[in-house]
Amino acid sequence: MGEFDLIARYFARPARRSPLGVGDDCALLAPRPGMQLAVSSDMLVEGRHFFPDVYPAHLGHKALAVNLSDLAACGARPLAFTLALALPRVDAVWLEGFSQGLLALADAHGCELVGGDTTQGPLNICITVFGEVPASAALLRSGARPGDDVWLSGRTGQARLALDALRGQIHADDALLTLLRQRLERPMPRLALGQRLVGLASSAIDVSDGLLGDFSHILSASRVGARIDIDVATDLLAGCQRLQRAGGGFDRGLLMRCALAGGDDYELVFTAHPDRRDAVEAAGADSGTRVTRIGSIEAQPGLRLVDRTGAALNGRFPSFDHFAS
Structure with missing residues (x-):
C-alpha cells in the first residue's frame, strides 16, 4: 500500500x-x-x-x-x-x-x-x-491576581499510578489497572469546561507534566505566588470510590506524589476572583466536571505548600521534564 x-x-x-x-x-x-x-x-x-x-x-x-x-x-x-x-x-x-x-x-x-x-x-x-x-478573550497564563482562588478540574494522579503499575513499581490487580490505564491512555480533554470559563477565569493551564509544575507556569507568567493545600488535591485522588472499590490501598505519600507531580492528567488548573465562586461551580456543573478550590494566589512570589491545618510543608514535587528525566 x-x-x-x-x-x-x-x-x-x-x-x-x-x-x-x-x-x-x-x-x-x-x-x-x-x-x-x-x-x-x-x-x-x-x-x-x-x-x-x-x-x-x-x-x-x-x-x-x-x-x-x-x-x-x-x-x-x-x-x-x-x-x-x-x-x-x-x-x-x-x-x-x-x-x-x-x-x-x-x-x-x-x-x-x-x-x-x-x-x-x-x-x-x-x-x-x-x-x-x-478575540481578546482567550484564557492565558498571565492573568492571575493576588486574592484569586486556585481551582482544579477533576482529580490528578491516576495516570501516574497507571504508569508506575505498568513499570512494575507498584502492584495493581487487573481491575484496578484497567481503571488506571484508562486515565493514562484515554484522557478526556476538558473542552466544555474551558469554554465556560471564558470571562470567568483569570488564568488557566492544562496539567500535562504535573499539577504543581504546570501551575508554576501561571505563577511565573503572572508574576505572583500562591498557597496550595496539598491535602485537598491528595484527598481527591485518595477518595476516588472507583479506585477504592478496585482495591487501591496505596500509601498516602505515593498518592500525594502522584496527585501533585504525576502528569498525563489533562485536567485544568485555573484561577478566578472569589466573587466568581458560584459562577465557576455552575460552569463545572454545566460541563459535567468536578471543580475544587485547592488554594489561593498571593502577591509574594513563590509556591507555598500547606496541609489542611495550614502548616507549611517543604517537600519537592518536580514535574516531568523530557530532557531531565
Missing part, C-alpha cells in the same frame, strides 16, 4: 471546514468574525510517550486529546487538525484501530482532519490542532 492509498483508506473524509481535501499540501481555515485562531502542536514518540503494546485505538484517541486539552486551557472551541505520522511499516490492523480512535474523538468535538503528512520511520505522531476563541 502506497502513501496516498494509506491516506485515502484510513484518513480521507469529506471536507467541511477546509475546501481542500485531506491529501492536499495545504489547508485553508478562517475563524468566524470576532474570533481568533488558537493553535497547538504536540508530538508523541513510542517509548517516550506511550508503550509499544498500547491499543491503537487508545493511542489515536490520546494523540488528539492532548492537543485538544491545550485548546481547553485557553477556552477555545476545536475546528480542525493536521496529522503527521511516521510508521515503521504499513500495518492494516494497527491503522484501522488508530484511525478509529483518532476520528471518533475528532467527531465528538467537531474537529476535522484537514491535512498532514505520512512517512516511513520510527513510530512518531505529531498533531497540530486549530480552534477559535473570542
